[in-house]
Amino acid sequence: MVYDRNGAFLTQIGARDAARIDYGYWPLRDIPQRVALATLALEDRRFASHGGVDARALLRAAWRNLVGGKRREGASTIAMQVARMQNPAPRSVSAKIVEAATALALVARKGHDAVLAHYLRLAPYGNGSHGIAHAARFYFDKPVADLSLAEIALLAAVPQSPGRMNLFRESGLALARARAARALTYLARENRVEPAQIALAERQLATLRPIGAARRPEALHLALRYERLVREGLIAPASAHDPRIGATIDLSLQEKLAHLSRRYLSLWRSAGAQQVALMVVERGTGAVLADIGSSDYRDWRDGAIDFTRALRSPGSTLKPFVYALAFERGALEPTDLLADVPEGAAGVNNADGAFLGPMLPRQALANSRNVPATNLMRRVGLEANFQFLHDLGLHDLEAPAESFGLSMAIGALPTRLEHLMRAYGALAEDGLLSDLVFAKEQTRRRSIRVMSSDTARLVTSMLADPLARLPSFPRYGPLEYPFAVAVKTGTSQAYRDAWTIAFSRKAVVGVWVGRGDAGAMNRLSGASSSARLAHAALTLIHGARPGETEAGTFPPPRGRAPMEMCLAGGRSDGSCGETLVEWVKPERAPSLPVGASSASLPAPFDENLELAIATPENRTHIWRNPEQPAALDRLALRVSAPASVEQILWMVDGRPFQLADADKPAFWPMQPGTHRFQARLPLRPGGSRVVEVTIE
Structure with missing residues (x-):
């Protein structure tokens, strides 16, 4: 049985048969005494006194069948039922003889306790469930050792006729209750259980019912993935006595994102989009939180294809x-x-x-x-x-x-979405490539270094820089977030595939939009489609509200300092117009033009402090409200700093403005013009990159 990270039922993986799938066959480490008593009370009351065949029961059954009773009576012992369950055969005299001989051999060779334990592993409890341990989980969601006497009696009643005593049907439940009551009566008469416990069990039995069928969620692709991982041996329960698997999936998040995916896909269907796939991987652990293979497995537009695993053109x-x-x-x-x-x-x-x-x-x-x-x-x-x-x-x-x-x-x-998620995970995790993790019990390979931390952080800073995306991708579109995100889109030839991979400090999100027949969409690019869904997914994961910003940036490459570079090349001396901030190794920093002053350059950044201005953003254009009192026309200055930093010295246009607590905003009275802000450490080196703001 597979459960999500919060304990919600996800799916179960059974033994395949030509005609059906059976679940269970879980062994018991120890047989609880009350389970043995209730089972033997109904199936084999003289179990301990015979060697596998109950001669008295055989003679009684033969006599009753001979005199012509309406209902045929059998005399199968626990051992004979084990023999039949291991080698099913049509009911006949010869088959009965083979069962009896096998039963005698089983008890002689294995002993009574082993035979009973094997019966409790094989016995059918209805609805595909086999074994008392599985049935306890399936019907009551608890280990067999925690079952009440009433629950034990009810389950013990089922194996005689699992179809008739289907516990999910009122008629079957009533039959099972009646047979369970006979077990309690026998245990009371034989003084096997204290009267107070019998009385309590009888009262509980009158209203007892299973918790409800363990229903698999709609994410059938997800269930099939876990079945495949188990059959390939990549995931195995930690113990044969407790065959549960703890999935990393968050079903609540999965369902929210599935709904979100369908809603966004509906907006793009008119442009030829037919399917969508989405994955979310937790940063730091590689745990897969959501895995959506298509809009809906039952969608006639190739919904049965798992597009997280489909080979597609990855575009850019x-x-x-x-x-x-x-x-x-x-x-x-x-x-x-x-x-x-x-x-x-x-x-x-x-x-x-x-x-x-x-x-x-x-x-x-x-x-x-x-x-x-x-x-x-x-x-x-x-x-x-x-x-x-x-x-x-x-x-x-x-x-x-x-x-x-x-x-x-x-x-x-061509590649797959799940492979892209793993590769981008290496960028997000400082160059270490790790397996995607689908379960706590998963067999994982060791992480390997595929690139240096310096390279991973440098490329991440480029993908997270909204100014660097100009002019191809305008500001404040779906590629820009209220928190630090590195994002890359891709569009394959003729708009057959639209991709977006984005990662924040919390998660990596991957989205694919396209068609199962690899047909062209109508100018539906990654930036215009999948990026919007990725944005909505990451915003949901972060719990960000409209208008809110979240402080924090990605850690810069170690040993590099920020340097303003002219877009046309060369180090900025303040006169080249538009610039980008690049992280440069000091020994490889380009020289300033002859005669240029370095006073306008950002102060060196202490790489271990990760000091960054959260608000305002660089190159922000702000218009003052002329109807507002001048005292209220203030610009909030916020910084992202480690917990060890207590105070920040705010510099405005190269001059000290205010010494403030690092965890509280400072407010600067807005003045017309272009101004440069920097957060510095008081009385020690280290500072943020310079942020330029224009006030009108």
Whole structure:
């Protein structure tokens, strides 16, 4: 039986038969005395006094059947029933003789206790349930040792005729109660149980009913995944005596996200979208919290396909790994310029049909430009990139890298959503690649390092920089969040697939939108579709409310300092207009132009403090309210700092403004013009990057 992380029933995995699936067959570590007493009271009262065949019962049954009773009477002992359950055969005299002989051999060889324990493992308790241990969980959601005497008696009644005594039907429940009452009467008459316990059990039995059928949730793809993981041996219960599996899935979250996915998909159906898939993985643990394979398993539009496992073109979602490998191999520095120009593009075009000219790697990746990515792949080598993508688990192909060519960088190499989730998990976890975890009992491989922490943090900072996405992706769209998020979209050729992978400090979210027949959608890109669903999913996970912002940034690369770079290249001296902040190793920092002053550059950042301004955002444009009193026209300054930092010195335009508690906002009276804010540590080095705000 599989339960979610909060104990909710998810599914159960049974033994496959040609005609049905049976559940249970759980062994007992010890047989509770009351279970043995109630079972023997109904099935074999002289169990301990015969060797497997009860001669007295055989003679009685033969006489009653001979004189022509309406109902045929058997005389099967516990041992004979075990023999029949192990080797089912049509009812006949010869079969009965074989059962009797087998029963005698079983008791002689194994002993009475072992035979009874095996019966309690095999006996059918209805609705596909076998064994008292499974039945206790299935009908009452408790271990067999915790069953009350009334519950034991009720279950002991069922194996005689599981179909007639179906506990989920009122007629079957009534028959089982009547037979259970006979067991209690016998135990009372034989003084096997104290009278007070018998009286209590009789009162409980009158109203006793099972808790209800353990209903699998609608997520059938999820149930099939766990069945596959179990059959492949990747998940196994910790104990044969308690065959439960603790899934990492949060069914409550799963159901909310499934509803959200269907709602968003309905908005895109007119554009040709037919299916959606979504996964959520917890940061730090790799635990899969939600796994939605399609909009609905019963959807006639290929709903039975699990699109988290389907091979599809990944569009541009592989580009971050092209950049990561270039950084790892020393073929690229964050201060280099990449050419987004027609010359040397090898026939590759950008999605918008335009070229943006020379660009910093940060802007080229955040804008998802095709030409710089393919040129980088050429620079590092096709084979090296193909092998790196294999090491990340994104493919297991044995074809030559040349068969995919440079188009590997823009979607020619097929992969699966679950593989993308694992690879992006390596970016999120400082370069360590780990298995996705579906259950506490899962067999996991050791995490392996696939890239340095420096590279992982550098690429993450690029994917999380909203300014670097300009001009391709406008501000405050679905790629921007009220908390720190690294996000990458992808769109395959002819709009067949729309992807978004996004991760925050809490979770990695992956979304795919497309069609089961791999048909084209009507200009439905990752940024215009899947990104919106990913945004809604991460916002739900964080519990963010409209208008709220959450302090905190991703940790910067160790040993690097922030430096303002001109978009056209080179270190900013304050006169080049638009800039981007890049993380640069001090020994590789480009020099300022001759005669330029370094006073306008950000102060060095203490990498161990992770000090960052939460509000306002860099390059914010604010209009004052002319109808509001001047005293209320204030700008709230908030900082994200470690708990060890108690006070912050706020600098405005290079001058000290206010010494404030780190966990409380400071309020600056707004003044027209462009102003630069920085949070510094009082009387010691270390500070945040400079944030520029224009007030009108």
